[in-house]
Amino acid sequence: MNVPALPPGPVDGLLAGVDIGGTTTRVVLCGPGLGVECAAEVPTPAAHGGAAMTRAAFTALDTLLDGEPRPLAGIGFGAAGVVDRVDGRILVASDSFSGWAGFGVTDAAEAALGVPAFLDNDVNAFLRGEVAHGAAVGERHVLGMTLGTGVGGALWIDGALYDGPHGAAGEIGHVPGFGDLHCSCGGRGHLETLAAGRAITAGYARRTGRVRSAQEIADAAVRGDQDAAAVYERAGAAVARALLITAGVLDVTTAVLGGGVSDAWTLLEPAIRAAVAEEPPVSGRPLRVVPSRLGRDAVAVGAAAHALTELGAAVRTP
Amino acid sequence: MNVPALPPGPVDGLLAGVDIGGTTTRVVLCGPGLGVECAAEVPTPAAHGGAAMTRAAFTALDTLLDGEPRPLAGIGFGAAGVVDRVDGRILVASDSFSGWAGFGVTDAAEAALGVPAFLDNDVNAFLRGEVAHGAAVGERHVLGMTLGTGVGGALWIDGALYDGPHGAAGEIGHVPGFGDLHCSCGGRGHLETLAAGRAITAGYARRTGRVRSAQEIADAAVRGDQDAAAVYERAGAAVARALLITAGVLDVTTAVLGGGVSDAWTLLEPAIRAAVAEEPPVSGRPLRVVPSRLGRDAVAVGAAAHALTELGAAVRTP
Numbered sequence: 001m002n003v004p005a006l007p008p009g010p011v012d013g014l015l016a017g018v019d020i021g022g023t024t025t026r027v028v029l030c031g032p033g034l035g036v037e038c039a040a041e042v043p044t045p046a047a048h049g050g051a052a053m054t055r056a057a058f059t060a061l062d063t064l065l066d067g068e069p070r071p072l073a074g075i076g077f078g079a080a081g082v083v084d085r086v087d088g089r090i091l092v093a094s095d096s097f098s099g100w101a102g103f104g105v106t107d108a109a110e111a112a113l114g115v116p117a118f119l120d121n122d123v124n125a126f127l128r129g130e131v132a133h134g135a136a137v138g139e140r141h142v143l144g145m146t147l148g149t150g151v152g153g154a155l156w157i158d159g160a161l162y163d164g165p166h167g168a169a170g171e172i173g174h175v176p177g178f179g180d181l182h183c184s185c186g187g188r189g190h191l192e193t194l195a196a197g198r199a200i201t202a203g204y205a206r207r208t209g210r211v212r213s214a215q216e217i218a219d220a221a222v223r224g225d226q227d228a229a230a231v232y233e234r235a236g237a238a239v240a241r242a243l244l245i246t247a248g249v250l251d252v253t254t255a256v257l258g259g260g261v262s263d264a265w266t267l268l269e270p271a272i273r274a275a276v277a278e279e280p281p282v283s284g285r286p287l288r289v290v291p292s293r294l295g296r297d298a299v300a301v302g303a304a305a306h307a308l309t310e311l312g313a314a315v316r317t318p
Numbered sequence: 319m320n321v322p323a324l325p326p327g328p329v330d331g332l333l334a335g336v337d338i339g340g341t342t343t344r345v346v347l348c349g350p351g352l353g354v355e356c357a358a359e360v361p362t363p364a365a366h367g368g369a370a371m372t373r374a375a376f377t378a379l380d381t382l383l384d385g386e387p388r389p390l391a392g393i394g395f396g397a398a399g400v401v402d403r404v405d406g407r408i409l410v411a412s413d414s415f416s417g418w419a420g421f422g423v424t425d426a427a428e429a430a431l432g433v434p435a436f437l438d439n440d441v442n443a444f445l446r447g448e449v450a451h452g453a454a455v456g457e458r459h460v461l462g463m464t465l466g467t468g469v470g471g472a473l474w475i476d477g478a479l480y481d482g483p484h485g486a487a488g489e490i491g492h493v494p495g496f497g498d499l500h501c502s503c504g505g506r507g508h509l510e511t512l513a514a515g516r517a518i519t520a521g522y523a524r525r526t527g528r529v530r531s532a533q534e535i536a537d538a539a540v541r542g543d544q545d546a547a548a549v550y551e552r553a554g555a556a557v558a559r560a561l562l563i564t565a566g567v568l569d570v571t572t573a574v575l576g577g578g579v580s581d582a583w584t585l586l587e588p589a590i591r592a593a594v595a596e597e598p599p600v601s602g603r604p605l606r607v608v609p610s611r612l613g614r615d616a617v618a619v620g621a622a623a624h625a626l627t628e629l630g631a632a633v634r635t636p
Contacts (some may be wrong), residue, residue, distance in 0.1 A: 141483045153567070158483075164569025165459045165476075170599035174599050175566035177495050177559050187597060241495050246567050248493035249471070252481025279494050279505060283486035 018303030050103025076303030078125025123152030129302025147261035236271030330461025332393035334621030368421025394621030396443025434457030441470030531633035
């Protein structure tokens, strides 16, 4: 089933990818093969509105392009929240962003840079990146899951991103059946209450009375803290169950995990492997769960891959 | 999002649909609009091999066609188990069938009847029927679930059946997260252990020590037997959770329930409605769960719809 996921690229020049996160904006420059040639990071001016946020990205991009003889062919953005991919606009943003909801990202980029611009949400961009140049290169059916502040999911079905009829497909972080803790979304018993960064913090606090970041708890687990290890083990088991359900329903055999919490892969992995081994899918083909290969570049590379795909498609169907 | 699911039909003549069940084979004759004009049932000679099973169906069909002036345009089959839709062949059959696995159903039908024949599994055929002429007419994104001896699932995505890369998509009956009872498939904690007919029987036996059929337990519940009602309520809650998970992942807002256990719809419905009301999907659009409208005709009508779709597509792309 493995075929190249990228269009046979008549796209000339460099592709820029931008990951606009809550605190940091990361910009990469890729060649047409999507290898990262250089990268830069700037703080995201999240309190200052969409124009300031995109300008910060363009300034970082300028430093990367300085002295570069090859032209820029296009740029892609990955952003948290709900986006309108067709209009290149942010629809719903987290409360930590001011003046971001409603902002026309691709309009601003095309005006400032003079090249075609594309926008997707960060979880979709993550999965695009891993399929284009990461842990699932060339595969046609892949689940993506990001464990960060929240839990995000994305679906790559038959060689393309699958959004669903209302743009909400892949949202495995907010379906019922994962205990009974209250979720940030107002629901109960969602995967996010067990596997997001704040769930790690809350789970550890319930056990020990101590409030620590997910990273600190991971470090403690590595040093032998049993409570810390147990919180990650519980997260891993819940992630595995969510992946097995999604993979079972969609008959998919590869899942890629990303996001900050998944940096503690060695803490999550044993519970994931155990759960997957216990549950052979109906298709008889075991689920392969792998960590992100692109790490902190994944969203930005995926945004660049999005641009490459759209530009390639435009060239092929003039 | 509602558009006609059927091709604008240049298909002339009648369509036959055959539902080959473990004990009964049901045959329907439909006009090109897929309305059932007449139907017949014969016992399935499941112990006597594929040739005998299809012959029984052809005999029933002959009685329906007797004196009928209009020609037969094509025939479709829905059969339990794993089927190869392209070759029209049974791949894996239940132990209650002899000489069925490996049997070339469409070859036998085309040789006997001289018209194009098509095969799908019964759960897919059920969903085809409900979308073509039942509870979800014209919808483009629908989940189908059958509660019978086992629990089956099927996906109608963007106006077509979605099978997945290994033909196992939609298998919501066998993913983990539904308690810890042992499942017929060898796994544990699957929906089937709570919502299939034998799960109703086993659940009631655990509570009361009495072994009754799912139908008998439904009748008892209607007469006020609290244990019987509780077993159906538990099944309804589990079905709702499975539907909410699947709908959430796929961003689908309509689900159709069929199969013998779902005949007790009034016993399942309150728990389903309660669970759905408690869990607004991420898309913000509530999940609509409806019972089969075609009832015992659903699989046969879906098989006829399959034939109509394939014949229509063949006419459109000669």
